[in-house]
Amino acid sequence: xxxxxxxxxxxxxxxxxxxxxxxxxxxxxxxxxxxxxxxxxxxxxxxxxxxxxxxxxxxxxxxxxxxxxxxxxxxxxxxxxxxxxxxxxxxxxxxxxxxxxxxxxxxxxxxxxxxxxxxxxxxxxxxxxxxxxxxxxxxxxxxxxxxxxxxxxxxxxxxxxxxxxxxxxxxxxxxxxxxxxxxxxxxxxxxxxxxxxxxxxxxxxxxxxxxxxxxxxxxxxxxxxxxxxxxxxxxxxxxxxxxxxxxxxxxxxxxxxxxxxxxxxxxxxxxxxxxxxxxxxxxxxxxxxxxxxxxxxxxxxxxxxxxxxxxxxxxxxxxxxxxxxxxxxxxxxxxxxx
Numbered sequence: 001x002x003x004x005x006x007x008x009x010x011x012x013x014x015x016x017x018x019x020x021x022x023x024x025x026x027x028x029x030x031x032x033x034x035x036x037x038x039x040x041x042x043x044x045x046x047x048x049x050x051x052x053x054x055x056x057x058x059x060x061x062x063x064x065x066x067x068x069x070x071x072x073x074x075x076x077x078x079x080x081x082x083x084x085x086x087x088x089x090x091x092x093x094x095x096x097x098x099x100x101x102x103x104x105x106x107x108x109x110x111x112x113x114x115x116x117x118x119x120x121x122x123x124x125x126x127x128x129x130x131x132x133x134x135x136x137x138x139x140x141x142x143x144x145x146x147x148x149x150x151x152x153x154x155x156x157x158x159x160x161x162x163x164x165x166x167x168x169x170x171x172x173x174x175x176x177x178x179x180x181x182x183x184x185x186x187x188x189x190x191x192x193x194x195x196x197x198x199x200x201x202x203x204x205x206x207x208x209x210x211x212x213x214x215x216x217x218x219x220x221x222x223x224x225x226x227x228x229x230x231x232x233x234x235x236x237x238x239x240x241x242x243x244x245x246x247x248x249x250x251x252x253x254x255x256x257x258x259x260x261x262x263x264x265x266x267x268x269x270x271x272x273x274x275x276x277x278x279x280x281x282x283x284x285x286x287x288x289x290x291x292x293x294x295x296x297x298x299x300x301x302x303x304x305x306x307x308x309x310x311x312x313x314x315x316x317x318x319x320x321x322x323x324x325x326x327x328x329x330x331x332x333x334x335x336x337x338x
Contacts, residue, residue: 004299010107045106046155047077047148053109054082054144061116070143071215075161075184077148079215084115084142085135089224093329094143094216094287095231097190098181099150103307104231107322108144114326115140129330138226138333141219146212149184153177189213193290207285216287220295226336227256228291228299229329236266236324239301241288253298259335264324271301302328 017120045053058067065164066083073079083090093111117123125131139279145151152160153170157177161167166184173186182188187210194207194217208214240257254270261268271288288299304321307314 002302009209011269043112043158045109047145047152050105050109050144051080052082054112055143057112057116058082060181061120064119065116070219072211073147073184074211075149075152075163077152077168079143079146079148079212081219082112082142083139084119085137085139087135087139089137089226089330090139090141091227091229091289091332092141092220092223092225093229093231094146096143096145096147096151097230097287098232099147099152099154099183100179100181101233101306102151102154102214103233103321104304105144105151107318107325108142108231110322111142111222111326111329113253114143115330125330126327132328134330134333135334138336140329140333141223143219146183146216147183147189150181150189153180155185156210183210190287191285193217193287195285195289196293196296198285198294217290220291225291225295225297227332228286228288228295229296229332230299230301231325232301232303233306236264236305237269237301237303238264238266239269239271239288239303240294241271241286241299241301253292253300256298256332256335260302260328260331263327263331264302266302266324300332 055067058065061084064084064086068081068083069078070081071079093108095101095108114125115131117136118125118136122132154177158167158170158180161170163184170180170184170186180205181190189210189212192207192210192213198207208217219336238257238260240253242253257268261265286301287300291297292300302325304325305317307317
């Protein structure tokens with residue numbers, strides 16, 4: 001039986017209850033794992049809930065939405081993407097790169113539902129953003145969970161990993177499940193992209209070695225993108241990326257970041273690639289650096305506050321954070337050519 005939080009999200013996404021699931025795509029789902037790890041942490045929505053909710057949205061709003069699986073995780077979970085709008089060009093909104101940051105996939109799912117309802121009804125959001133007009137110009141590709149294995153580990157413990165070799169390997173390391181943000185192979189996806197100054201952080205690590213990394217790289221190369229927005233937890237910041245010597249040097253990045261800052265009141269920070277061998281740059285190997293170096297288009301990381309507390313306090317935090325960020329993709333599209 002679905003939890004009350006899951007039912008409330010679905011009611012929000014599908015107020016008229018018009019979706020059918022008889023032709024629902026198959027996803028690798030086993031009987032619910034009963035975690036044995038003492039360090040299990042529960043979140044409100046499972047990966048399967050989010051996956052099928054995205055599929056249902058695409059079915060409900062099929063005239064302007066498309067559901068797509070962009071790849072598989074190492075533990076054979078399919079990575080979903082939802083395209084909203086009919087624009088020839090697009091931007092990416094990506095969350096769930098770090099498995100411990102479980103708030104953001106749910107918020108991107110809610111964002112998808114809000115945009116779709118506004119598009120269908122011809123509504124303006126915040127009495128300003130004409131959703132249909134904006135998304136018929138530049139569509140949004142939402143990837144709420146790039147790292148489904150890490151997301152499931154945080155929610156259900158290491159027992160959520162079906163591959164016995166990976167599961168045993170993870171249980172042998174010292175990081176508890178609630179702090180384990182990596183994928184099923186124990187690799188940090190957020191620093192696995194082939195950037196100019198990529199630095200290995202462990203023996204045997206290679207850039208783009210992970211299935212999740214490859215999935216995002218493939219879709220970035222396939223589409224004619226106008227920007228990348230990634231979402232993370234740990235602050236109230238909008239980080240805009242910039243490289244030295246003209247590689248990915250985008251003067252408009254600062255202007256776009258300023259527009260989004262005004263919309264959210266978040267702090268603005270510039271992340272710059274350094275060539276000093278004495279400094280290990282924390283942004284090396286990130287999807288944002290990869291994007292600006294290969295596509296020569298702006299990339300941003302939007303950092304929201306980490307969750308704290310339980311029960312009603314968490315729900316209030318979710319609502320507050322959502323209100324801060326839910327218009328940022330629309331503001332970005334609006335500001336691109338204005």
